[in-house]
Structures are given as C-alpha cells and as structure tokens.
Amino acid sequence: MTVENAPGLVVGTGDFVYDVVRPWGEPPAGWSLGLVSHVAADSRDRVYFYQRKDPPVLVFDRDGHFLTAWGSQRLRDAHGIFVGPDDHVYVCNRDEHEVLKLTPEGKIVLVLGQRGRPALQAPFNHPADVAVSAGGEIYVADGYGNSAVHRFSPEGRHLGSWGAPGAGRGQFTTPHGIWVDAGDRVLVADRENDRVQLFSPEGDFYEEWRDLYHPMDIYVDGAGTVYVTDQVPRLSMYSPDGRLRARGRPVAVGAHGVWGDSRGNLYLAEVGLNQVTKLARRSPFFRAAP
Template sequence: MKTELRVALGGRLYGVERPWGALPSTPGRITDLAVDRDGLVHVLLRRDSAVDPDGPCVVTLAADGRFLRSWGEALCLDAHKIATMPVGGLAIVDRDAHRILFCDDEGRVQKQIGESHRPGQPFNHPSDIAFAPDGGFYVADGYGNGHIHRFDASGSLIASWGSLGTAPGAFLTPHGICVLSDGRVIVADRENSRVQSFSAEGACLAVWDAFLRPQDVIADAEDRIHVCDSIPTLSLLSPDGALLGRCRPVLNGAHGLWLGAAGDIFLAETNPNRITRLFPVAI
C-alpha cells in the first residue's frame, strides 16, 4: 500500500505527491519548472548538447499533470531556469550559450537578451531570471560573473552589481532570484550557503545564512519567501527573513520550485529525475 507523506510549512499541512505529472521519456533531465496564469506547468529539461541525443527543451503539462505537448528540440544549448512573463510567455535561461530567450507559449522566440556564445555580452553563464512588478527583470549571472543585472521592461540594461567573493553583497554563484512586491530582490547565493536581500538598486539589505547551498527562491502573493536547499529542506521566510517553517519534502534536493494558484508547491528534482507536488490538506 502506498504511504501518504505529510509535511508542515508555515502553519499549513501539505500532502506530498512524488513523482507528479505524466512526463514522457526524453534525453533531457528536469532542471526547473514554471506555472503560468492558466495553470499550465512548463517543465524545463536540460541535456549535454555535446553527447546527448536531440530532445525537447520544454514539456507542458495540464494542471492535473496530463501531458499536453513538448517543444524546443533545437531551442537551447544548456537550458537552466525558466520563468513566466507578466505579459504571458516564458523566459528561458540558456546558461552555457550566455543568453536569455523570451518565447511565446508555443516555443517561438520573440526576443533574446545576451549575445549567443559570446560570454560577457553581458552574461557569463547566467543562472536565473525574475520579473519585477513594473515589468522589468533581473538576471542572476551566476557562474562566471557573480553579478545581478537589472533590465527595464523593454530589455535595456539599467545597472549591474555584485562581485565574486564572500563579503555581504558578493556572490559565489547567484543561482536563484525573485522579486518582492516592494521591489526588493532576493538572491540564493548558493556556494556561500546563504540568501541575500537587496534593494531594487542593488544595496545589500540583509544576509540570511541558515541554508546549505540554496538552489532557488520564490515569493508568494504575501511576499513570503520559499527557499529550497541541499540539506534538503524547503524553508518559508517572512518578507524580512524570519523563519516561518521548514520541512523535507524531497529526497536529495530540488533545483527549482514554483507556486501554483491553488496553493500547490512544485519542486523540480534532478536526482531522482522527477517533479514533486505539495498540496494543502486540512489539519
């Protein structure tokens, strides 16, 4: 008989469903996911383009986990993170091609930021992207630069900040990023095993260090911050960083996470290769 798992987070009880979703067999492995305004779950797959056979970059699932379609066979060299855009569509971080691709829901590229295969123009192995309330966005330029780049809604670069290091405001792989409703920017500084909070202009406001290699951060409608790390735990923080709850919903850790409209929490696991869904249950 299958045992139902339960975890608690921030005063709420969740059931744990793993694996979730009818994912087809592909050469790619799950690296991230994003839920759009229609409840569709877009699962990002990455593969080693030097040795792996061709396969889709994105698998789209219905809200109940049914397979709908897959696409993007020639889209990315090294798909790393994915995010929904405020105006609809998806932004995909193509890490080792040093670019961000902005696609419609069918996978057609509408825009690109960063020059393909040209590190430093401006990205050097970027890791994640997050959108601000004003339509602008921030890119965590995680593996080569140790920077955060701020862009306006048109895609023009406004400012960059950060450096490689361990001091407050510096990074050892800014790996995940999200933006709160007041414009504060939250960064999972993975190899420093901490999460940092910044103003919209890049001033370091706080450093929270009760994590082991945090992989991703995302905020809910109340600006509560969810952090998945490599302990593995899922932590819930207040907007000011106070710990509201902690649980262990996955086996070895999640590389990405996203929130569903019905209170679900989706976690993208790489080992084992699967999606885990947390769903609210009555206490």
C-alpha cells in the same frame, strides 16, 4: 532514476501541510524525463518543466496531463525558467550565455546576451536564473562564469549590474536563484556563501538571511511568504521580514527549482532524480504571485 512515495504521505505543520505527489506529471507514452533543472507555472496553472533533454520545455495542465513541448531548435542547456505576469516565458540558455523571452507556445520575442559569447562581469557568462518584476523589469543571476546580477528594462535595455566575487555584502559566490517580490526587493540565493541576500532594484544591499546550506532557488507567493530550497536537502518558508515559519525535507535530493500555483501547491524540480515532486497544499493558502 525516479523516486516514488507511498500513497498518503503528508508533510508539514501549521499553515504548511502538504500531500506529497512524487513523481508528478505524465509525459507522453514512450517518453522519459531528463535532468529537470527548473519548473514554473502560469496564470492558468499550466506547469512548465525545463529539462536538459530534447524537447527542453514540457507543459502540463494542473492535473499533470501533458499539453505540449517546445524549444529543441534553440535551447541547449536548461537552467532557470520564469513565467512573467503576462504569461511570457523566460529561460536561461546557460551554455549559450543568453536569456530568452518566449510566448507560451515557444516563439522567441526577445534575446538578452550574445549567443555563444561569454562576457566578464557583463551579460552573460553561464547565467543561472531569471526573474521578472511586477513592472516587467528583468533580473538575471549570472552565477556560473560571473558573480553578478544584471537588470534590464522590459524591452531588454541593460539598466545596470552589481556584484563581484567574494563573501561580503553585495558579493556572490554562485548567485544561483533570484526573485523580485511585490515590494521590488531583489532576493538572490548566494549558493556557495550559504545565504540569501536582499537588494533594492538598483542593487543597494538591504540584508542577508543565513541558516541555509547552499540555497538553490527562491519563490515568493502572493502573501509574501518566501520559499527557499537548499542542499541539506530542505524547503524553508520565511515571512517577508525573514522570520522562519516552517522547514522540512519533502524531497529525496535538493530541489534545484521551486514554484507555486494559484491553489497554494508547490512544485519541486529534483534535477538529480529526473522528476518533479508536487506538494499539494491541505491547509489554508493564499493566492500565488502571478
């Protein structure tokens, strides 16, 4: 099932005003989308859908025209996806307990974890999301079987982990989304604890942001604005210091993934509706993070 909006639907106020395009993206004739778990965009504003259906990765141009698809031979259970500064694609192959780095064409260049072998508080047990810092370090929110964040070098060497089950500082109950901002702060959507926690690259606790209900995903743009989706369903925008700047309900169900492009547009993966919603930005915007 998909949900369409009437032409001319506009949401937002102030610096955050968007035209709602729902659904966005045109699959080839005869194709239908499965559960779109996450979405990401690269330096050329090509948009990657990550879905729980073959083929799992679909790529569209900035106008929503289909370009290519890949991943059927390896990717079993789509969850998190991330496009790094060099346009390499990182995906969580959740039920196989692995994270893969691939070229934009889908060629595997790095494998983290042991395929088909879950680990206890070690990489991985049904990993939920992956993020890459500006320096190339890889961070994984290991959110379903574990309550941990794992850090890796760009080459895939395990540098450390932190987290344990619970609701205290540095503990998690389903760490579901992750992002590393320009200051190398690691932001984690601690879903069942209704908060976002912020850490140093080594896992030192900085602070937590609340006033959220089951936060799902995090995206940070080039100006440092933090976008958080939750299960109200809402999209909340925060300043880098955690001040709420805007909040709204532009989606029919909670967006499981969120990403922005170089023009300030946002893409929301509505997993329950098998679609992606685009929020085309009207007001002044800043360059999105690479």
